[in-house]
Amino acid sequence: MSTQGPLSAPxxxxxxxxxxxxxxxxxxxxxxxxxxxxxxxLFLLVARSGGAFVLxxxxxxGGYLALRASDALGxxxxxxxxxxxxxxxxxxxxxxxxxxxxxxxxxGGIAVSLALPMALGSALYISEYAPRRLKRTLIxxxxxxxAVPSVVYGLWGxxxxxxxxxxxxxxxxxxxxxIPLLRVTGADxxxxxxxxxxxxxxxxxxxxxxxxxxxxxxCSIMREVFDQAPPGEREGAYALGATRWGMIRSxxxxxxxxxxxxxxxxxxxxxxxxxxxxxxxxSMHFEIRLHVLQTGGSAVAPLIxxxxxxxxxxxxxxxxxxxxxxxxxxxxxxxxxxxxxxxxRSGAAS
Numbered sequence: 001m002s003t004q005g006p007l008s009a010p011x012x013x014x015x016x017x018x019x020x021x022x023x024x025x026x027x028x029x030x031x032x033x034x035x036x037x038x039x040x041x042l043f044l045l046v047a048r049s050g051g052a053f054v055l056x057x058x059x060x061x062g063g064y065l066a067l068r069a070s071d072a073l074g075x076x077x078x079x080x081x082x083x084x085x086x087x088x089x090x091x092x093x094x095x096x097x098x099x100x101x102x103x104x105x106x107x108g109g110i111a112v113s114l115a116l117p118m119a120l121g122s123a124l125y126i127s128e129y130a131p132r133r134l135k136r137t138l139i140x141x142x143x144x145x146x147a148v149p150s151v152v153y154g155l156w157g158x159x160x161x162x163x164x165x166x167x168x169x170x171x172x173x174x175x176x177x178x179i180p181l182l183r184v185t186g187a188d189x190x191x192x193x194x195x196x197x198x199x200x201x202x203x204x205x206x207x208x209x210x211x212x213x214x215x216x217x218x219c220s221i222m223r224e225v226f227d228q229a230p231p232g233e234r235e236g237a238y239a240l241g242a243t244r245w246g247m248i249r250s251x252x253x254x255x256x257x258x259x260x261x262x263x264x265x266x267x268x269x270x271x272x273x274x275x276x277x278x279x280x281x282x283s284m285h286f287e288i289r290l291h292v293l294q295t296g297g298s299a300v301a302p303l304i305x306x307x308x309x310x311x312x313x314x315x316x317x318x319x320x321x322x323x324x325x326x327x328x329x330x331x332x333x334x335x336x337x338x339x340x341x342x343x344x345r346s347g348a349a350s
Contacts, residue, residue: 065320069321069323071314080321082096083095084099086099086303089312095318099286104272106292107210107271107299109207110208111214112214115211119215119218119267123220123222123223126219150275151276153277154277157208158280158281161208162200162281198294206297209281213270217263218263221262221266222256222260225255225260225262226252226256261337262340265336269330272333278302
């Protein structure tokens with residue numbers, strides 16, 4: 001009796017059936033070939049040409065600075081990085097960027113430290129708290145502040161702000177002078193007649209004015225990123241019972257972290273290269289001064305503006321070398337900011 005059911009197929013034990021190839025059985029997506037129109041091709045050409053032109057300008061600028069600085073760098077050698085004084089005509093060992101580069105970093109750090117809380121708070125208020133009608137007005141005011149020329153900020157800081165803040169600088173040095181950066185040498189805290197000139201024209205004053213300059217730029221970038229936070233995640237946070245600040249802390253700030261870092265680094269790059277404001281306020285001293293509240297300091301950009309007009313050809317080559325160092329420093333800052341932003345959620349989304 002046959003054990004096969006009515007729907008069973010006979011099995012031939014002597015027949016070997018070929019197994020299907022797994023590779024051929026796998027579904028493969030069909031390659032799609034799109035033909036771009038004339039407008040798309042023109043747009044792609046313009047975009048690539050613009051990017052190539054920017055890279056060409058950057059490389060040309062760096063190459064020009066390196067070429068013009070070759071004489072000074074060849075004469076100074078490694079002492080160019082360790083010498084504090086600036087007297088290029090005296091030859092080897094008498095000029096370098098140790099003081100001016102340190103002063104540039106100090107002023108930039110002070111500016112960013114003061115501008116970051118102001119920019120972050122302003123961006124959060126405009127993005128999350130301000131009424132709709134007021135929001136448009138505030139955005140316009142912030143953009144208008146970013147368009148104010150730097151010489152206006154410099155004159156304001158030179159004529160008014162630094163003398164108004166001299167008392168604050170004295171108070172800080174009196175009570176926090178145990179911190180090396182905030183110490184003022186030559187000042188007697190028990191003498192009420194200490195001249196205010198001990199506390200003006202300092203790196204702290206220059207950094208404070210530069211902070212007001214870079215705050216609108218940082219605020220605009222942060223606000224635009226905060227506005228792009230996913231609405232679904234915002235509503236989900238509210239649905240779980242979060243307050244507005246809880247939603248900001250759990251949704252907006254993590255999403256906008258790349259914008260905060262990118263805006264901060266962009267402001268730092270602007271602060272490092274600021275010229276006229278620092279030139280008007282800072283009293284140039286070619287020595288490393290870590291006491292930021294004390295009169296005197298140095299920076300690369302004001303050095304070039306101060307010495308370029310009456311310099312010899314070799315001294316101009318030394319100034320080009322100082323400009324090359326500032327160029328490389330700003331490149332490092334901007335590339336670091338771009339790398340951080342690209343790894344963030346907001347940077348990946350944009």
